[in-house]
Amino acid sequence: MPVAHVLLALVANAAWAFNFIAGKAGVAHFQPLTFTALRFSILLLLLLPWLRTAGASGRLFEVAGLMGIVHFGLTFGGLAVAADVSSVAIASQLYVPMSALLGVWLLGERLDARRIAGIAIAFGGVMLIGFDPVVFQRPLALLMIAVASLVLAWCSVRMRGMPNVGVFTMQAWTALAAVLGLWPLALLAEGDPRPALASADALQWAAPTYSAIGSSLVGHGIVYWLLQRHAVSRVTPLMLLAPVLAIIFGVLLWGDQPSWKLLLGGALTLAGVAVINVRGARRALAKENA
Template sequence: MSRYRNLGLFLALAAIWGSAFVAISAGLDHFPPVLFAALRYDIAGVLMLAYAAFAVDDWYPRCRSEWLLVAAGAVLLIAAYHAFLFVGQQHTTAAAAAIVVSLSPVLTTGFARAFAPSDALSAVGVVGLLVGLVGVAIIARPDPSNLLSADVVATLLVFCAAAAFALGSVLTRAIEADLPIETMEAWSMIGGALLMHLVSLGLGEPIEPAAWTHPEALGALGYLAVVASAIGFLLYFDLLERLGAVEINMVSYVAPIFAAVVGWAYLGEVIDVTTVVGFGLIAVGFVLVKRQALREEFGHVMRWHSSE
């Protein structure tokens, strides 16, 4: 029964995070990108901090290493990731953005190996990383005569978002700090939101008063802050403990399917063949890079079924 529960929660998380890309596209019609991302985490950060204060004893950082962990999360996992993503998604579809972001687990492995040369990627792992990058290139479809076209730049910005998230994942694991993940996420969200507000001010992003009364704008902001961020991360924490990092990474490869379906139904976005091919190559890259962990996880599942 717990296996079906885990599957249901896994699909719910994939649906929430996949449809979040559609909410971003919808909200970008009303809010400037970096300000929109900052507002999302103003709300989500307060909600997560309230949950952390309720759920764990150490609900705020107490020492230098814990604040360093929060700073890494705020800069890379929240501010850099979402600023690049929201700016890039102005000129790409929700599904294409979700697919490029799904490269994050592959890039995470690459960054992890880069910081530990003694544990370098095998030849097959290097091939997997390259295959994933080729998938991104196919989605971007760069025109040699116009490499700075809006579509190409947008895809590169979303790729930068995936890279920032991957690097942040590696650095936050490397920092030795005994801080509950709920606390780290809450304070990272608040710090990341403040950083994005500063960037938004530096860019001179306008604040459109009409956005605060438009149902679609408020709905997109509310969905991203409450459902995709607060509820989504609570589901993620629960599944991470139950399933482990390998299985939970697969959410990145199911979420684009929901992004494509919801994007088609709500925004009328059409997914072309090259985007599907790019997604396939990124998924193949993930399998090649994570083949050993996937093999072990598959063996664990088979043993679990045989013991029933």
């Protein structure tokens, strides 16, 4: 892969990592469902040209609804409840071992000993994070992120059997589902959002705007561009840097003070994820060269 493309992958990692900071800052002013609905409202406006009915299916609507409403609603809800950013960034990687397990159940895939070990290590790391004093005081945050990861894993597996749908088209339908589902939920659960919207300053408006543009359009757009030019086996391992950068941003920008339990648990989780991803990448590369 050319150096310029590796640098683009670094930009995508940084964009996703900073989204945890933007989300944490956003839910400090807006209620989490309101923030998520606002984020997707901005994204929908930007992606209206990609909201096409061609290729639309029941599975597309299922994935869009689960992603936009459940996954992101729980993710930003978990950020609102959590006392830090680092634990959320690490726990969100649970979707990788969960995807591997769902692949066995739904697609009949097989796991070798190395991937089984990677899954066990990743889950063990998150369990250790749960005993971190900061996380232990607010276990709801870890639970919400775990469920959000499970939903993302389910959607990842379900998307494997979908017809070819472009990344922006998928995001446009996800944004539409989120807008239609989250605004009513926000009104019911959180009340009138107008006072928060009216009192938000430029920096607070920047949080949902960045989350929509930086994370969705820039981050996913770069990865999609790379996947069009390089094998999945070469792109996927590069994305392991995102949670590491999120921890660094959490310490430098949000004041996180990770304990040894969180750092060790994070290292174990990311090591397990690396084993799963790299093993999958090797298999994909072997198929390409066959």
